[in-house]
Amino acid sequence: MRNRSLFTVLAGAALLPALAIPALATDAPTDDRRDATTYQARLDPVPHHPQADGGSDVSGHATLVEVDGELKVEVRAYGLSPLLPHLMHIHGELEAQNECPGPQFRKGGVSDRLIETVDGLPSYGPIQVTFSTEGDTSPAAALSLGTAPVADADGKLAYQRVLLDVPNDVLDELGDLHIVIHGSDLDGDGMYDATPLTALGAPLEAELPVACGQLEDGDGQARGHGQGQGQGQGHDHGKGHHHG
Ligand SMILES: [Cu+2]
Numbered sequence: 001m002r003n004r005s006l007f008t009v010l011a012g013a014a015l016l017p018a019l020a021i022p023a024l025a026t027d028a029p030t031d032d033r034r035d036a037t038t039y040q041a042r043l044d045p046v047p048h049h050p051q052a053d054g055g056s057d058v059s060g061h062a063t064l065v066e067v068d069g070e071l072k073v074e075v076r077a078y079g080l081s082p083l084l085p086h087l088m089h090i091h092g093e094l095e096a097q098n099e100c101p102g103p104q105f106r107k108g109g110v111s112d113r114l115i116e117t118v119d120g121l122p123s124y125g126p127i128q129v130t131f132s133t134e135g136d137t138s139p140a141a142a143l144s145l146g147t148a149p150v151a152d153a154d155g156k157l158a159y160q161r162v163l164l165d166v167p168n169d170v171l172d173e174l175g176d177l178h179i180v181i182h183g184s185d186l187d188g189d190g191m192y193d194a195t196p197l198t199a200l201g202a203p204l205e206a207e208l209p210v211a212c213g214q215l216e217d218g219d220g221q222a223r224g225h226g227q228g229q230g231q232g233q234g235h236d237h238g239k240g241h242h243h244g
Pocket of ligand 1: 087088089090091127180181182
């Protein structure tokens with residue numbers, strides 16, 4: 001039963017990849033920028049054991065702009081499993097320091113060579129916000145593959161949405177929180193396998209964290225609103241491959 005409903009959800013998501021790439025050229029009127037605060041995160045691969053992660057090598061960039069309690073989110077990521085939905089969240093313990101997990105967090109769960117979502121919780125903290133394509137953006141939607149953004153055939157993902165229901169205590173703490181992207185087709189069969197299940201009760205491939213980045217107050221003077229592929233952000237990407 002569980003497997004069947006998972007496949008139904010995945011099939012639905014795969015049929016509607018266009019939904020994941022909203023071309024919002026004209027968006028909310030943020031021009032007057034009252035009290036706008038910008039946060040940026042460089043997303044780097046989660047350090048699974050390289051022989052256990054199916055060659056996963058996901059990078060990306062997130063820009064969050066908070067204006068009057070609304071949160072405009074833009075995420076671009078590369079190297080994701082193509083044509084599959086990728087759960088994305090803001091993680092973090094409020095009023096605490098958080099960080100992206102290092103290799104020492106591989107322990108536990110299905111595999112001691114993978115950093116499963118639960119394995120990483122002590123590092124990046126619990127889910128606070130879900131970057132869904134529509135509807136609920138709360139932690140309740142954290143595992144909803146049907147509304148998760150879908151990567152294109154090249155493994156690229158572009159997500160943009162204005163979130164209206166982010167709690168104020170989360171908005172106040174954004175500078176201490178993290179963005180995590182999930183989902184890796186470990187065996188490369190073009191789908192998320194229904195098993196094994198992790199401690200979350202979710203299929204490992206669908207929930208495996210693949211990229212993580214710390215949000216930093218990027219205020220200054222928003223260098224290049226709507227920046228392109230993340231170059232010139234003052235970070236050395238080091239990876240040198242952006243998959244087109
Ligand atoms: Cu997450």
